[in-house]
Amino acid sequence: MSGAARIFVSTAPAEVAPKLARALVDERLAACVNILPGARSVYSWKGETCDDAESVLLIKTTAERGAALAARLVELHPYEVPELVALELVDGEGNPEYLAWVADSVSPRPS
Helix, strand or coil: HHHHEEEEEECCCCCCHHHHHHHHHHHCCCEECCCCCCEEEEEEEECEEEEEEEEEEEEEEEHHHHHHHHHHHHHHHHCCCCEEEEEECCCCCCCCCHHHHHHHHCCCCCC
16 A cells, blocks of 8 residues: 555645645545645746745655645636645555555545
8 A cells, every 4th residue: 555655746825725634634535635835936937936935845645646736726726837746655655554644544434
């Protein structure tokens, strides 16, 4: 099961990050979302260099839930093109009990 774990990375305005995190966890798309405040992003957007304060979101889920998580984050996010990149965990790496908890936390509940 450890090979199926994913960490998605995103950024969001500080005031929006907790709402995004709660929605993803409440909807069982993420087991946990760490919100790292105080990020400063310098980036190019529509021909201009922008400099914004943001929070970084580290979103823990599984490969199986990744597409649904991505679709929902894009739907909820205030940015026109939100950052969302997935990091695959190497099979066998990580705490097996933690990875099992992630998988259990995002598994759909029985009806």
